[in-house]
Amino acid sequence: MPEILILYYSRGGSVAQLARQIARGVEEVPGMQARLRSVPPVAPVTATAAAPVPEDGAPYVDRRDLEECVGLALGSPTRFGNMAAPLKHFIDGLGAEWASGTLVGKPAAVFTSTATMHGGQESTLLTMMLPLLHHGMVVLGIPFTEAALSSTRTGGTPYGASHVSGADNDPQPSDDEKTLARALGRRLADTARKLLA
Template sequence: MSNEILVLYYSRYGHVAQLARLIARGVEEVPGMRARLRQVPPVAPITEVAQPPEPEAGAPYALRQDLVDCAGLALGSPTRFGNMAAPMKYFLDSTGTEWANGALAGKPAALFTSTSSMHGGQESTLLSMALPLLHHGMLLVGLPYTEAALSATQTGGTPYGASHVAGAQGDRPISEHERELARALGRRLADTARKLAA
């Protein structure tokens, strides 16, 4: 069994990518576990437009094989009208073969997002990303209220997953509570994957 957690994200302005790196840090705080950072490419109105084989910045583009190889999955997307962004949905829609083969069944998964406003649809976005993972047979891992920051946060952080409130101009840095909860989610996901493997 792999000891790698796939941290897969789409990020337009960099906030989801920052959360992904924090979750990856949390994953690697669990002895023996490693994070594999990957992103999904943007989509164009004409989706046949080819993307360069490597993105200009950030993690490499994900391959469906990354899903097969992983011991667990952290999935992140910004909010688009209370739902995951189109590039993430497009990528997930391409995973029919993995669904048919049960490649993700029984593996743990966690979710993360970023919005511009406090009530910009964080929880509904996390739930929208949970739906295809449930169809894949994944085991969802959230953030329990035993994480003190979940009760104390005045910014992002939900029981459904890690989150960030970026502000209307997208200039609000990730808060200490948001950082703490993202790392906690990574640790919880990696620890769950390790226990399931044992």
């Protein structure tokens, strides 16, 4: 069954929660399946290594996941208006995949989480799109035909799914955030299915 790779880094759990909602949306499309993967943290001391398998959550990504997927959803918390270092570190190591065209023509989408409403969600989503464009992917957003995009008072943007965790760092998405994340997953899977036809 064709699979959409949902690849993310999550430190506080918010991005992981959005990833699960996107996966639900993907699997609402007949004949499509989600594959959840994460990236390991990076350390300032190069001798420090992460365990080869995470203690909980999605397994770490393997380059084979990129080859086998028919679409990609990329997620990260916001770090000063940009993606977090662990995800950027992984993407920076994809020179061979770029040269061989592993991701060319596959649909892609992005998602993020911030602590505050104006914490850089849209700039993070836009900067996450740049490497996907360099890889030749077909980048998708959320159209305003999704009613929750116009009514949300929490996260959700036309650039991708998002979550506002607030001062208490609540990882649970609001109803609108869940709705928009699932809509993004459905759109990604439906586009991939059409491109495969």
